[in-house]
Amino acid sequence: MEKKTEELTELIEKATAGDSKSLEIIISSVHDLVFNLSLRMLGTFADAEDAAQDILLKVITHLSSFKGESAFSTWVFRIAVNHLKNYKKHMFAHYPLSFEYYGDDIQNGKIDDVPDLTQNVEQAVLAEELKMSCTNVMLQCLDTESRCIFILGTMFKVDSRIAGEILGLSPEAYRQRLSRVRRKMADFLSEYCGEYGHGTCRCRNRINYAIQNHRIDPAHLDYTTADSISQESILGVKEAMEEIDDLAQHFSFGRLFASPEQTKRFMKEFLQSTSLSTVKNS
Numbered sequence: 001m002e003k004k005t006e007e008l009t010e011l012i013e014k015a016t017a018g019d020s021k022s023l024e025i026i027i028s029s030v031h032d033l034v035f036n037l038s039l040r041m042l043g044t045f046a047d048a049e050d051a052a053q054d055i056l057l058k059v060i061t062h063l064s065s066f067k068g069e070s071a072f073s074t075w076v077f078r079i080a081v082n083h084l085k086n087y088k089k090h091m092f093a094h095y096p097l098s099f100e101y102y103g104d105d106i107q108n109g110k111i112d113d114v115p116d117l118t119q120n121v122e123q124a125v126l127a128e129e130l131k132m133s134c135t136n137v138m139l140q141c142l143d144t145e146s147r148c149i150f151i152l153g154t155m156f157k158v159d160s161r162i163a164g165e166i167l168g169l170s171p172e173a174y175r176q177r178l179s180r181v182r183r184k185m186a187d188f189l190s191e192y193c194g195e196y197g198h199g200t201c202r203c204r205n206r207i208n209y210a211i212q213n214h215r216i217d218p219a220h221l222d223y224t225t226a227d228s229i230s231q232e233s234i235l236g237v238k239e240a241m242e243e244i245d246d247l248a249q250h251f252s253f254g255r256l257f258a259s260p261e262q263t264k265r266f267m268k269e270f271l272q273s274t275s276l277s278t279v280k281n282s
Contacts, residue, residue: 008072016064024271026063027056030076031267032229033156034059035259037080040151041144043136045222047090049263055080056267070165077152077166085144092140099141099188106192106201114208119218127203129216131195132223132255134203137215138185146181153178155256157231227258 014022034055039048058079066075087093118126139147148167152158153174158166164174190197210216 005068009068012063012066020271023060023063024268027060027267027271028264030059030073031056031259031264032256033073033076034080035263036155036256037077037151038084039257040136040139040155041084041147042087042090043092043140044090045226045260049260050089051084051087052259052263053266055083057270058083071162074162074166077158081148081166085148097137097140099138099184102137102141103188103192106199109206109209111206111209114212117208117211117218121218121221123204123207125221125224126207126211126216126218129221129224130203130207130210133210133216138188141188142181142184146177146184149174149177150181150185154182223257226260229256229258231256 008026011022011026015026031052035048035052038051038055039045042048042051059076062079066072139150142150145167149163152163152166153160160171160175160178163169163178164171167174169177190199192199192201194200194202207216211218
């Protein structure tokens with residue numbers, strides 16, 4: 001949760017003066033926010049970890065430029081969004097998706113022709129892993145701007161005024177675009193998803209097909225092994241002005257994850273290294 005203005009201002013002053021402990025406190029307060037935004041924008045844990053590290057380094061590098069004209073979390077969101085909108089190193093940048101392609105795969109994928117690839121992992125666990133993965137895959141079917149809008153409004157429940165400020169849109173334009181994007185996601189779920197809509201697709205029936213196509217890996221489960229955290233632990237936000245569509249709300253778009261330990265370890269080691277002096281002077 002975002003710290004009080006006075007406390008945060010003092011921490012930033014100490015951090016920019018060279019106090020590594022204050023800087024560590026500041027970065028630890030936003031690394032979950034940055035990781036979750038990166039995860040939803042990029043689609044995989046590995047890409048999200050890499051991008052989150054880059055973003056956090058940008059936050060450190062530009063910390064002295066924060067003037068308190070907006071909430072610190074808004075400032076961090078803006079840095080993160082600008083970085084992620086132009087991020088080209090993730091898997092889906094090389095293999096872009098569309099709702100048409102994904103829908104065709106759901107309807108025509110040969111799911112019955114695949115042998116058992118579960119490696120003795122419980123089907124219920126793998127089905128949950130696939131559902132979480134599917135959530136992110138659907139997000140990749142949106143263009144980058146629409147993805148940002150949907151994530152800010154549906155996952156983080158950011159107020160339209162603040163979200164518009166982050167994205168350079170008026171609150172009215174943001175609300176209109178959020179409504180359209182939510183409807184597009186809900187329509188896709190309604191048509192294809194058998195769990196939350198009227199479609200034939202059910203995660204438990206597509207487990208082996210998903211494993212064969214490297215969408216999930218029984219030996220390396222990202223979502224079901226990650227710790228979930230509450231929205232309030234990331235950001236002290238009020239309920240969004242917009243109501244979330246039932247389909248979108250229930251399809252795990254609101255689930256947030258703790259940053260992987262290796263991301264936390266990377267930042268901790270960096271903050272303790274001599275590289276920090278270079279960043280402070282940049």
